[in-house]
Amino acid sequence: VRGVPSILVISSATGNPRGVRPRLFRELLGFEIGARPELIRNVYDLYLTPSQGIEEGVLRVVRALGRGGLVYVPVDRGIEYANQLAEFLRSSGVRAEAVHSKKAGALDRFVSGEVDVLVGVATYYGVLVRGLDLPEHVRYAVFAGVPRHKVGLQVEELDVADVLRLLPLLVEVVEDESTRDFLEASLVKLRRAIRRAGSLVVERLREVARGERPPETSVERTFTEVLARVGELVRRGDIIEKLTRLPEVAVVEEGGRLYVLIPDAPTYIQASGRTSRLYLGGISRGVSVVVVDDPRLLRGLERRLSWVIEDFRFSSYADIERRLSDILAEVDRDRELIRLIREGGITKEELSKLKGLEFKTSLLVVESPNKARTIARFFGRPSVKEYGRLRVYEVSLGNQTILITATGGHVYELVTEGLSLPAEPSRGWVDAYGIAVRDGKYVPVYTSIKRCLSCGRQFTEELGEGRLCPYCGSPNVADSIDVVEAIREVAREVDEVLVGTDPDTEGEKIAYDIVNAVRPFNAEVKRVEFHEVTKRALLIAVANPRGVNADLVKAQLVRRVEDRWIGFSLSRLLQEDFWRLFCSEVVPSRTNASYERYRALCREYPTSYRNLSAGRVQTPVLGWVIEAVERFRKTRRKYLAVEVEGLDAEVVFELPKELSGVRASDIEQVEVEVYDKVREDVRLRPEPPFTTDAALSELSARFGIPVPRVMDVLQDLFEAGFITYHRTDSTRVSDVGIRIAEEYLRQVEGGKYRELFVRRTWGEGGAHEAIRPTRPIDADTLRRLIEEGIVEPVIKLRKEHFLVYDAVFRRFIASQMVDAEVTVERLRCRAVVKLRDGKVFELESAPLTLYVEARREGFLKYDRRFKLRRSLDVGRYPAARFRLFYRSDQPPHTEATLVRRMREVGIGRPSTYSKIVETILKRGYAIRTRGTGYLIPMPLGIEVYRYLTSRFRELVSEERTRELEQKMDMVEQGRKEYSEVVSELYRDLSELGLVGYGNSGYGNSSGLQA
């Protein structure tokens, strides 16, 4: 009704809102329905290992907990067993009744109090699991055996769902790589098809499996093939043997047939969730006890649950039995409140006082949409509302509603031109590339960021009438001011706004912008900081809000102003002055073919070329690339590498100058003589967990993935909640981190873990931490959980994600383990080389060090970088193979060594390492060679560097850049005034003619020094 406030209540009995109706809501009302509130739970999860049998165990629990109990029997034991168990409980004096879908009367008797305990089957869609909504009556749940799926290993009986459950297990045990790849790919394909079209596809696949129809679609053909492969595999004794040894499932034999039991986490969550519900007073307390029939299944269940419900851990019922009356009192108090609320017998104020609760609505603003989505998923599938282009997720915690949204990065950027100052230039303000300058005052002028969705350009020019892109004329332009406006609109409706942007200077600047934009509309706006996207970190952050840190913001402003001044002024010089000289003087004077490209470019862009830039850090780094290759050319020597049977390493000999002309075809025979061998025991320490620079340099070198791609992968893993913040120069590990390592080793190593685990903090103090996993789940397990559909990351994880996650995980676990003790052998070798012309000469190798034996494996178990190698005794050995090659002990830079060098020298920051490398390649200043990954400078890069250093040596030098970085760090720590740093730089740059009136001081173009 127009003008009358109203509420639309949407309620659905099915758990998964999909299909046309939810789509209607989304399109017509800008609202998407949420689901899965079961992840919001407040349950004591307990297990009991019975001494005399399952039934006795159930009876013990039911006797202690009394009325309001739900007893679940495993699906494979079925309703008959439910009847038996109910009968057994009754014969022991418990008022119990089994529940059938047809026999609804039992529920009425449960509500009226005639029956204390209901017994039913634990299946996801069972009556007791989903069809029951009695929050004030249900007090606890008991599982008579771990809830599971039972999959028969007779292929003709396999149902579609069984095949999907079996495939991840087979993937784990099959050794043949092509079969494994096929099974994995098929699993993904089948899952996707079923997710998209649901029961229709399943029904058709069933018909195909029964041979009632030939396979028609590609999915059906894949399914037929999968069935055939699975059929072959489950007939193989070795496969069954391996399935039996999997730690978290059970293979059982019944009536001469084999079955696999697989823990069923979704059913456990649903069923135990009947005891704990969202209500106005928060989330009611419940109790759930698993009476264990197979410890492997309990462990598998726990591991699966620990992904879906953070920090999940079963506690022992026996340990808690003494406190049972306290727990039950808590349970009953919540039931009483629910009853009172339902009957209208309590006001919101009374409830708030009674439970010490605040009723409020909070808006949480982060920068990345993936991060927002990950956070929203902590609470099940959230509702979604759209404010223009802004997506807002909404979750409820009973007394608290949390809205979550993302800015999509920075919202304001320095203007580039058309500076509209608060005062006229005639009053003395000068526009220095977007910073207004007058009388020693520097005012950076920011405006909103516009992105053209058609041509992809990003710009700051104001949009005129019609909001058209100034580059391509498209009306499809996103303006960040709309995001700000939408956030303001939401902020008006909530009690508080929390800004949870990334924990570094960039994140602080975004937070500052949002806080200022929102404050006039909502005074309760605060900054929250978290270093990992997990529920635990989020809740701690929300409980500890702070103000915006002005020093961090100032540091970011200085950084931006400096980048702008140095980058913009030098880039413009390059794009015009340099380019003109390059095309008119350098290019015509060179005749070699590599200049053809440049000749074409000069014809195409005769006056200016936009794809040129110089940056504060970029230029000294380009210098390193050039110098390294010059050094390499001077120092490279010819080497002979020899492989010998029985030795797991090449022996490398340097050729003296006079032999540098020798070619491989000149050599008739090579023998290696090991003339000395020393054995030594050494102790190896693990390395600290990754910092940004260590991760970028090591992972890019090890996997051959370009540095910028490694950075993207780390970013994805962070936003999806799998690792801690990836922009860090700290190696510190928090208590939470240490507990994760301990928990993982306990799970994997069992009792032995105490000898392996050692607490190492790798540094003290500060909020920042090393890059580490957020959960005790290794890469293989993570992959399986995703395949099983238990973990649903907000981004699709590819091979690279798993490689990088695995490396981060292993390095971290190793960092929390005991030292290794290994035996090394140092070999001294000489080579006797016989040439075809009869000449013979001897060469001497550098000592060769090999790890030959681990006396104590320690951390090496998880550290894949060290390998044990076979060594040789003293003696003479013929070469199995040999090769000649050039090498230098000063090789050219790779992306990896550049990042390491930036860190060592102290220029660039975790947030910029990767960007700098990327820019040098993108500008065509250098190329990456295939294979070695060496960065080789191109003539353009060499000329650019020469141009810049010949004119602005002071400004672009390594020392100068490092000094600037140090000053910025001091601003960040509040030890130096922001305006002081800016004004020093301004003075220097105006002396060089790079900033000042009208930016006209380009200096004189006096030709390039060739």
Ligand SMILES: [Zn+2]
């Ligand atoms: Zn455009």
